[in-house]
Amino acid sequence: xxxxxxxxxxxxxxxxxxxxxxxxxxxxxxxxxxxxxxxxxxxxxxxxxxxxxxxxxxxxxxxxxxxxxxxxxxxxxxxxxxxxxxxxxxxxxxxxxxxxxxxxxxxxxxxxxxxxxxxxxxxxxxxxxxxxxxxxxxxxxxxxxxxxxxxxxxxxxxxxxxxxxxxxxxxxxxxxxxxxxxxxxxxxxxxxxxxxxxxxxxxxxxxxxxxxxxxxxxxxxxxxxxxxxxxxxxxxxxxxxxxxxxxxxxxxxxxxxxxxxxxxxxxxxxxxxxxxxxxxxxxxxxxxxxxxxxxxxxxxxxxxxxxxxxxxxxxxxxxxxxxxxxxxxxxxxxxxxxxxxxxxxxxxxxxxxxxxxxxxxxxxxxxxxxxxxxxxxxxxxxxxxxxxxxxxxxxxxxxxxxxxxxxxxxxxxxxxxxxxxxx
Numbered sequence: 346x347x348x349x350x351x352x353x354x355x356x357x358x359x360x361x362x363x364x365x366x367x368x369x370x371x372x373x374x375x376x377x378x379x380x381x382x383x384x385x386x387x388x389x390x391x392x393x394x395x396x397x398x399x400x401x402x403x404x405x406x407x408x409x410x411x412x413x414x415x416x417x418x419x420x421x422x423x424x425x426x427x428x429x430x431x432x433x434x435x436x437x438x439x440x441x442x443x444x445x446x447x448x449x450x451x452x453x454x455x456x457x458x459x460x461x462x463x464x465x466x467x468x469x470x471x472x473x474x475x476x477x478x479x480x481x482x483x484x485x486x487x488x489x490x491x492x493x494x495x496x497x498x499x500x501x502x503x504x505x506x507x508x509x510x511x512x513x514x515x516x517x518x519x520x521x522x523x524x525x526x527x528x529x530x531x532x533x534x535x536x537x538x539x540x541x542x543x544x545x546x547x548x549x550x551x552x553x554x555x556x557x558x559x560x561x562x563x564x565x566x567x568x569x570x571x572x573x574x575x576x577x578x579x580x581x582x583x584x585x586x587x588x589x590x591x592x593x594x595x596x597x598x599x600x601x602x603x604x605x606x607x608x609x610x611x612x613x614x615x616x617x618x619x620x621x622x623x624x625x626x627x628x629x630x631x632x633x634x635x636x637x638x639x640x641x642x643x644x645x646x647x648x649x650x651x652x653x654x655x656x657x658x659x660x661x662x663x664x665x666x667x668x669x670x671x672x673x674x675x676x677x678x679x680x681x682x683x684x685x686x687x688x689x690x691x692x693x694x695x696x697x698x699x700x701x702x703x704x705x706x707x708x709x710x711x712x713x714x715x716x717x718x719x720x721x722x723x724x725x726x727x728x729x730x731x732x733x734x735x736x737x738x739x740x741x742x743x744x745x746x747x748x749x750x751x752x753x754x755x756x757x758x759x760x761x762x763x764x765x766x767x768x
Contacts (some may be wrong), residue, residue, distance in 0.1 A: 391557070391558045394558070395558060395559075397591040398570050398571070398592065399567065399570060400591070402566060402569065405573070405577075407576075409432065410440065412569070415516055416516060418448060418449055420511060420515045421476075421508070421512055421516075422439060422442060423435065424507075424511045424512065425472050425473075425503065426438055426439055426442075428469065428472065428508075429468065429469055429699075430467055430468070435467075438463070438464070438467055445463055449480050449483050449489055450489055452480045453481045455477070458744070461473065462742065462744045464744070465745065465746070466746075466747050470644070470645075470646060470744075470746070474503075475503025478502035478503065479501040479504060482501055493513065493517040493519070494513055494517070495512075495513040496509075498513060506524075508523075510523035510568070514559075514564040514565045515569065516565070520556075520559050520560070520564040521556075521564065522556050522568060523572075524551050526581070527571060527572045527575025527576055528551060528568075528571045529547060529548065530542070530575050530579055530581060531574055531592075532554055532555070533598075533607045533608030533609070534579060534585070534596055534597070534604060535592060535595070535598070536597055537603065537607065538608070539606075539607060539608075540609060541609060541610075541611050542610060543611060547608075584604065587599050614700075616698075616701050616702050618701070618703075618704060619653060620654055620704050620705075621653060621654075621655075621703050621704070621705045622652050622653075622654060622655060623649050623650070623749065624661070624668075625709045625710065626649075626712065627709075627736060628683075628711065628714055629736075629759075631734060631735055632649075632734065633650060633715075633731060633732075634647045634648065634649065634732045634734065634739055636730040636732065646744050646745065646746050647732070647743040647744055647745050648746070648748075648749055649749055652664060655704070655706045658688070658690060661706075662685075665710055672729055672731055683712040683716075684714075686711045686713055688708060689708065690707070690708055691707040691709055693707065694707060694751035694752075696749075698748075705751065707752060707755075715733055736756055736759070740753060740756060740760075
């Protein structure tokens with residue numbers, strides 16, 4: 346690291362020199378309750394406003410692991426993980442990911458099954474696939490080092506305007522505003538911007554507003570201060586904590602009493618609802634899994650066999666019998682219909698995606714035995730992306746998305762009840 350980069354790094358991690366262990370992180374969701382008088386003396390002085398914000402950040406910022414050592418790689422991983430995901434959820438994923446892939450090269454060389462499994466539960470799996478593509482690009486096109494400007498960063502797979510700006514400002518000290526939902530909300534309330542905050546025009550207006558105000562000496566801290574302000578003080582969907590805001594007295598919404606009305610959000614579209622019937626087909630040793638297609642929802646992930654519709658027990662029994670007969674074959678190539686020992690309905694489950702919901706009817710299907718399997722856990726002579734891993738292996742090694750968490754939880758209980766480690 347050269348002297349300029351070291352200086353930028355020290356600026357970004359100001360006041361955390363004494364942090365040695367973040368196992369017990371503080372202030373991840375609720376910084377201290379210090380009341381701030383706001384900008385009473387210089388309501389139009391943007392430099393003074395920046396000082397107010399940064400002084401607040403220096404004492405009230407959230408302590409987060411990627412802020413300890415804000416290398417470009419660390420900031421990149423954290424920013425991608427934080428998309429659509431709560432900070433407290435991300436922390437453990439971030440640590441596990443860096444333990445497995447401490448640098449860009451190890452990540453670029455990793456097999457898909459490994460990084461997908463580490464991502465399990467975070468959702469939006471295209472994020473990690475694009476990250477891996479970008480890691481390969483960095484190794485091939487940039488000598489293993491991330492580019493240091495927002496325009497160059499946007500050339501990498503999966504890095505858009507916001508992520509490029511966050512990396513450029515926090516890791517490289519570039520004065521580029523990184524406008525996310527938090528910054529949009531703060532902008533709307535501070536300036537009384539009352540048009541659709543999700544529109545392109547709103548983002549352009551916010552970007553221009555912050556670009557005029559971002560300090561050249563601490564751009565990364567400025568962006569992160571605004572993120573923290575939006576996440577902990579200028580809250581969404583509830584009353585903001587104005588008494589603790591460093592900008593309270595230069596905020597248009599507070600002055601006009603419009604905090605609850607801003608930002609303006611367009612009415613949400615009602616999510617589509619799909620009824621799904623899911624089958625946990627096992628013999629107390631192995632479980633039948635299916636790999637989803639490489640495109641579409643949950644692309645390339647493993648799932649329990651399922652079909653559309655909320656099937657009655659009779660209809661589900663017939664569907665399952667037909668599935669086993671058509672998809673499982675013997676080593677001699679003849680269809681095999683394993684004997685069903687138990688067929689029972691489990692509690693229903695629900696999973697919410699961004700634009701749709703799954704309402705799931707779940708059946709446990711216990712069969713006497715499966716046909717022989719090959720070395721890669723594929724049923725003999727089967728080519729339709731079905732697999733028969735041991736139950737524990739399925740949970741440990743196969744990426745099964747959170748949409749099927751009810752089935753996974755049931756299998757975990759089944760393992761505990763069996764009293765065996767190699768079920």
